[in-house]
Amino acid sequence: MAFQQDYLAIPPITRAYTTTCLLTTIAVQLEFVTAYQLYFNPELIFKKFQLWRLITCFCFYGGIGFNFFFNLLFTYRYCRHLEEGSFRGRAADFLYMFIFGGTLMIIMALFVNIVFLGSALTIMLVYVWSRRNPFVRMNFFGLLNFQAPYLPWVLFAFSLLLGNSIIVDLMGIIVGHIYYFLEDIFPREQGGFKILRTPRFLHWLFDETRRQRDENDTRPNVGNEVPFGAGGFHWQ
Template sequence: MADIGVLEQWYYDVPLVTRIWTTAAVITSVLVQCQVVTPFKLFFSVSSVFRKRQYWRLLTTFLYFGPLSLDFMFHLFFISRYFRNLEESSFRGRTADFAWLLLYSATSLLLLSPFTSMPFLGGPLSFSLIYIWARRNPSVRLSFLGLFVFNAPYLPWVLLLFRLVINNTLPKDDLMGIAVGHVYYFFEDIYPRIRGGARPLAAPEIWRRLFAGVDAPRPVAAAEPEQEQEPVRA
């Protein structure tokens, strides 16, 4: 029972948005594994959504990462790590803003999807947040498989190059994520400095009201070490 209590405490220590997203992704893969649903009912398709009114695809395309396997767990751990890091650092006490970032990224990827023929968009969504985290943590030092050390802003490009070498093809999903993430980073971090504080992508007040009372004081996270061994997303 003590182990269950520790696991429960760990689960609820995960920030709200990251917790909901990770839980939904796991549940989706479990349902597919148990043959309750089929992946063909989950991917994004313009005709299915707007002609057949299968609106759930607008959400499930971001939640399915393949069947339950070690590869799935590895990807989920790696991706959710940066969701959590970003929500606990740049967006600490700003759940509405973090949820707005996810909505912006998801909407942008849905609009780009018909031009790339990419049915599942969880990978690009995650990569966009990895890109934003990396740009906002320029002093963090990371190690790639113990081979070389680099600063965090290079992380998306290291991962992209690794996938290019392994798969011998240009990873369009990573490039989409980088593009969407860079647009947000530019208008939230760079544009305000050159335009007197203007933030075109800021969450509207009506959106913030939906999250009124959600943010509660949380213990300050331990400082991230200067150098750490990062897993590689294949």
Template sequence: MAFQTLVQGFYEIPVVTRIYTTACVCTTFAVHLDLISPFQLYFNPTLILQGQIWRLITTFLFFGTIGFSFLFNMIFTYRYCRMLEEGSFRGKTADFIMMFVFGAVFMIIFAFFINLLFLGQAFTIMLVYIWSRRNPFLRMNFFGLLNFQAPYLPWVLLAFSVILGDISNAIYIDLVGIGAGHVYWFLEDVFPNQPNGKKLLKTPQFLRNIFDEPPDTDDYVVLPEDRAGGAAFVWGNANVANNNNDNNQQNQ
């Protein structure tokens, strides 16, 4: 019975979030169990040009050794990917996939110049950045120590990743993720609303034909992203709280 409940809960996760987080966990555990080597996965332009195209994908799937840092990254990846997919991308799976493609291309271009081997953490930061910009008035608490509004979350995570790992590498990776998220947010949410602005990122129609379904106009309701997965979420001692009263005051 418990297994059936677990399986049912797994399939209730939105499809893109389910596939990406599962791929990240499976790839990292496969390396941990010596089924594959990280040398087969890292971003290497020379080997890619020689035909090892899979490295363009696997660079986003490996999160290092199993430990606190891996768990931390997986929780954030799952949480913010799901909140985006169930929030502003609800019913827009094709647009969500297009965001993945845009972010991946942006990071790969930078990886050519600054020698980044694995981009999974940068991708997580990009998801967090986009979510935080679309929830600017949400108040958050981090490890019971810091209280701040959502747009500061990526910078808090950058500082935290510096504490956890190699300083120079952590800064480069997180800044690439923040850069990708900022460019996407600007092109999608800011520039089209400016005088003479227009939407520059357009999802190909074939993606819409494959992934999007026309919403049921009688029952379709767009839920705020901060409601996805509950009003509050705890990572060990880390707590992100949904302050609905602050949001209501901002809307009045």
């Protein structure tokens, strides 16, 4: 089936994460689980050992509606562009970025009243992609033209106009910048060195299979393609 082929063509981490987000939302919508069983709650995590909340708090964007489709679309697009672009053949490093970013967000969430962190993770992905593609020109609603590094701030302003919490966007931008600085900037500075080192067991689990797939993959690198934006509007 064409759908199955297209689905399996999605890079594994992007496929796994976006599918998990979709299935989680459907499960809540069908009342198989409730949002109260998923949200980030330090007391329930560390005192009652409900450790799944460390993951599920990143997988639920709220009920099916504009906010859900907005976040899922951006997560899919920029996650895939990163995985097929600057992280091509480096699945372990890509997963480690998720772990690093998610850990920082959980630490930050201990001090602010945020119970779902998926939107912040989306902004982090957008931020890292935008800084690694600084010369890509983008267009919003045919009115606003800007280069890719301004995209996180455009989304920040868009969230502000919609009345959403700006703390979530700021968290994603801050964590994205920390990762970008430690991974792309500091090691290239005079006296700099690589701080973020992917654990060897992740390389052992992911990279050998990934290399074998890439050797047989004749698709062009789409890491620098400009994705579609919120609500299906074309970003150029």
